[in-house]
Amino acid sequence: MSKTDIGPPNFRDFLPPVIKENYGKWKYHEELKPGVLLHVSDSGAKIWSVRIGGARLIATDRIREYADIAEKYCGGHLRFTSRHNVEFLVSDESQLEPLMKDLTGRGYPIGGTGSGLTSIVHTQGWVHCHTPATDASGVVKSVMDDLFEYFAEKRLPGKTRIALACCLNMCGAVHCSDIAILGIHRLPPLVDPEKVKKLCEVPTVIASCPTLAIRPDPKTKSLQVNDERCMYCGNCYTMCPAMPLADPDGDGISIWVGGKVSNTRSGPEFSKLAIPFLPNNPPRWPEVTKAIRTIIEKYAEGANKHERIGEWIARIGWEKFFDLTGFEFTDKHIDDFTLSYDTYRSTTQFRY
């Protein structure tokens, strides 16, 4: 048996020499073009980072290709970003152009920096998880194909971060994204009483329901779901395999807008519901890509420089956002969970 608890490798062993020498001494950076950053240190030392987008769900041979490229131009040094892009770390300026050419030649999109679109943080979907209400990788591929221009070329008023989660567990932590794509169920769990008895701890399942929709069923010694109180979060299913929610027509995608993480200007914000449901329409999810393009285009047209999507909407008003996008406002848009009161318009200030 091998050693346990050794922890991850020390990152220092993987840093390129120019970083080791200038660690903590960077003075400024420039975005030379989308996807290409230059960082300059106090000493005048420079490092160029060339960022490419990727699928995130990748084969070992893909990684080996990255390694090949890094060896060719970067002394073997590269990193991944917090949004799953790859950054080739160039210490020798003369390697920059050849690297970029090679990457382009191999079909890798260079971009994702600055005021534009970067990769979509996303999750497993039908590829690997047991609770998804939609796929992840396929939706992401469709959206990125559609918005490709904004990754590498076209600029937007501010950073624009899209994220996807395939169920309400929100492994993509989409709750604070400029645009969030969230898989949702729309039907209550289908309880299999026999399986419940075998596989599930009844009190735990009852406690798992945020709206207290589950009660014991004395007759069957199993569980009952009060369908009227169920909002299909799937948390009971996480605790109990005998309560699946997935359904071809019930499942689909909701779209959220205006979230933000950074503390710049307006501070962090949750994303808010824009579209409660769009159908799962594989392989290209045209309804989803269209909706997102609408948001992006209206934002590009209407926002001031440096305004994130949420800041733009806060300025023009939500009533205007629904007008501009043509998205229908429904009763689902009005919060009715625990903090709902704070969302009500308790002022006469509104636009018609």
Add this chain to the structure above:
Amino acid sequence: MSKTDIGPPNFRDFLPPVIKENYGKWKYHEELKPGVLLHVSDSGAKIWSVRIGGARLIATDRIREYADIAEKYCGGHLRFTSRHNVEFLVSDESQLEPLMKDLTGRGYPIGGTGSGLTSIVHTQGWVHCHTPATDASGVVKSVMDDLFEYFAEKRLPGKTRIALACCLNMCGAVHCSDIAILGIHRLPPLVDPEKVKKLCEVPTVIASCPTLAIRPDPKTKSLQVNDERCMYCGNCYTMCPAMPLADPDGDGISIWVGGKVSNTRSGPEFSKLAIPFLPNNPPRWPEVTKAIRTIIEKYAEGANKHERIGEWIARIGWEKFFDLTGFEFTDKHIDDFTLSYDTYRSTTQFRY
């Protein structure tokens, strides 16, 4: 037996002629001086309103004195305001100066309009209610004596509305005031089991507790209060006389700031906790008058023109407000009721 359901008298019967003629036709107004408003109609007609402060808790002979004055200068016409001031309605300009002189001579303060202090909306207190944690009229008298200058002369950056309620029922609806004075208890109810059985409906009392602190006591067939969960709101006492909370040392006053009702600029706002407790110290409540003067003076010094207290604090930051006033920030200032999450500082933006 006399007629029922006749409803209040028709206000039209009480309007002065100039109002009847210019009803709905007013064009603009001017504040000639604090307490004196001139309204001018489309037709050029004018009405002067002279506003005086009063005790609100007044004798019939006081009202008769108002009537005398109204008859002498206003053809018998007067009104009360939504904050319990009296307005003498003058149609004949030549009566204006004599009226003011007479009022001043009789000791009535003219003022309460525009950017200054007006009367304190308040409630019954020890004078007439069964649930108070403090007096109303005495506190109001003390505060208004202390701040008298701001009613009639000194101007403030914006309208400044103080309100008082003697218990959490908040009959003064102080929850949206620039400064709120709120009587509070600090000890749980003292349950008298014998009286509970006689006088109270147990399930109703249990349901009346916002924090679910009350449960039936099977032994005594009465009620038990979980002292740790009780926040002394007194709602159980409203439902059940056998659970008094009042206590000479437990009771006192809390101070709240930054509320606002009007939809101007920033919109309506709740008042927020400034001081969790000041003792009942009759007849003059010096701790209370001092605290309020502190707020008013810091506000007068620091706010921009037209800024209400809440708008001023929002601009400078709450940390700064506590600094400036020297009020201690405590664990009580941090919300722990149902909407508490929305009050947490979920951003790194703060001032030291």
Add this chain to the structure above:
Amino acid sequence: MTKTDTPLLDELEKGPWPSFVKDIKMAAEKKPETMDLLRQLEKSYNDKIGHWKHGGIVGVMGYGGGVIGRYSDSPDLFPGVEHFHTIRVNHPSGWFYTSKALRTVCDIWDKHGCGMTNMHGSTGDIILLGCRTEALQPCFDDLSDAGFDLGGSGSALRTPSACVGPARCEWSCYDTLDACNDLTHTFQSELHRPMWPYKFKFKFSGCPNDCVASIARSDCSIIGTWKDDIKIDQEAVKSYAGAGMDVQAEVVDLCPTKCMSWDGKKLSIDNKNCTRCMHCINLMTKALSPGDERGASLLVGGKAPILEGAQMSWVIKPFMKMESPYDELKEFAETLWDWWDENGKMRERVGELINRVGMRVFLREMGIKAIPQMVKFPRPNPYYFWWPEEVPQREGK
């Protein structure tokens, strides 16, 4: 009674602000028993505790409310306030009076009560403070004969109130006084006979300045507003500027939507983005005024903290014409009350009920469509419901 009986309260006769102690003594000149009010209060000033017993049900014939029972806890010491009930008398809309009307009320009250009042109570009523049980009915009879009626109390409609409105304000976007008077008369039975889960309050403000604090203090807030453009008199704007107003700093920069601009000669407003906050109009009343297409926004749910926490009313109907006989408003209120009555728990205000069941259910029951004007922002959490008919249900379910 000598002064030394109430040394603490005597202290409150001093100072520039009108003194309630003087008024109690004034009333006691005619009604010596009223001095017991001051003496009992002096005891409270010493004890730091109130001396009134808990509630007590008293009233007048035919009514379920309008009177608040009150008894001293020390009738031996203060026999003058043994019974000391409150009579709430519905004020005329806008609190307008003639001296004659006031004298009428005073005379009746001196006849039957202790001579003390609140002008007014914080809901708006004339408060006659301190009546013995046996005097309640005669007092009511005299009031009724003189054209006055009681206000609300208990789980009933409470006395509606209105800002001064068109009677003396240039900004009133509808006739607040008429609306208040009309609804009060229309709903007399709801006002006098408690039959709901809890109290219900209407307040009428003529414009978003909300001078009766309706958004904070009423279950149903009717706040005047307009739909078209703010009217601008450019010459008058220039006069303000000429007279020393810094139009840029005081008006334009403080506009919450930043929809104004001022080039030193002309003030422009992008009315589509104006949220009608009144700030600019307030500052330049000679130059700016609300548009011509006037009406009111209807907001619902305002209340003080008990039980589930304070709420301010929120928008249900952005714009409603407000013309006599106010059918739209009345029908709205009646539908609302029916629903509340059927679904509300005891002592649950209508705003708390909406909050408990969700706006979704409320809107469906009321037959109102959801619109973005109802919210500050759409929901941030994914916990929402679908109506069964919106989703294809599973086979065999």
Add this chain to the structure above:
Amino acid sequence: MTKTDTPLLDELEKGPWPSFVKDIKMAAEKKPETMDLLRQLEKSYNDKIGHWKHGGIVGVMGYGGGVIGRYSDSPDLFPGVEHFHTIRVNHPSGWFYTSKALRTVCDIWDKHGCGMTNMHGSTGDIILLGCRTEALQPCFDDLSDAGFDLGGSGSALRTPSACVGPARCEWSCYDTLDACNDLTHTFQSELHRPMWPYKFKFKFSGCPNDCVASIARSDCSIIGTWKDDIKIDQEAVKSYAGAGMDVQAEVVDLCPTKCMSWDGKKLSIDNKNCTRCMHCINLMTKALSPGDERGASLLVGGKAPILEGAQMSWVIKPFMKMESPYDELKEFAETLWDWWDENGKMRERVGELINRVGMRVFLREMGIKAIPQMVKFPRPNPYYFWWPEEVPQREGK
């Protein structure tokens, strides 16, 4: 396998964005059974439903986590993915690699697994996707021998992550990479052996830009900040202006606290009122930089919606020095965990627990004083508690 097996997914080979379908096919070239992943997915694309069974507990010796069990619900149709477990491998801080390190991982994974990965998982781990049960232990052994260890799963500490920080960013106010690496190593047992009420995440961002989204995605967010004044190079400011930046409109006017001014020559900052939002620094990185007295703000409570709704972390300690060995942070975390462990309900994140019992209780237990920096605004409701020792208790109670 011919192309026609997966026509829907084949569609996703087209288009400019890198295609995961190509990668699955690429892996299947070496590992034919991996084609079953694509075939099962094609079935999902037809069915619009997933085809994985619910969970399943699998693992490696000595550890309680790091592996997510996964089984196909149609092993007959897709035997290649009958077992298809995930191994989470703890990434090096900042996701820095040498090509050699990557090749090592790839070789191990090709030996034991299906050849597919996520680089990276959304918590930050290297995700090795698709391993048979019997291959788990050998795979782990090889990883460990090569210097890699597993990441977190279950009710344990999850793999901490950090922004690139001082390695390649001019704004990092502390050494995010070292802190992340140090804490990960210090808390190995907490990471590998689930024993808490639920999961717990740390994320380390070097400045308020928060490039690892720590405020939204971690229970304990350590976000770099500073205490003294922003450093200004006035010449460099002028260069930005000279190069066409509208300093007034883009920088000064967008400052949230309006604490800056610019007269065309000099940029001034009223640092007392600066809330360190980074906006101006972001825009003029050559001219402005964080002060010299650097450290981090400590925020607690961030999480996704399950169970009680999403929360963002909120300020607990405004400023903390962040120097190795990070004792203050470690002690804080340990105290926090103890308290949570004792008081948390099953599947209750620490932020939910704080919310349930109240900040008041939390602060007392942690021995931290309440300060205004913890809240956006003080409580608006009057429902607050007193500790018994703060109030004189009644006699005989």
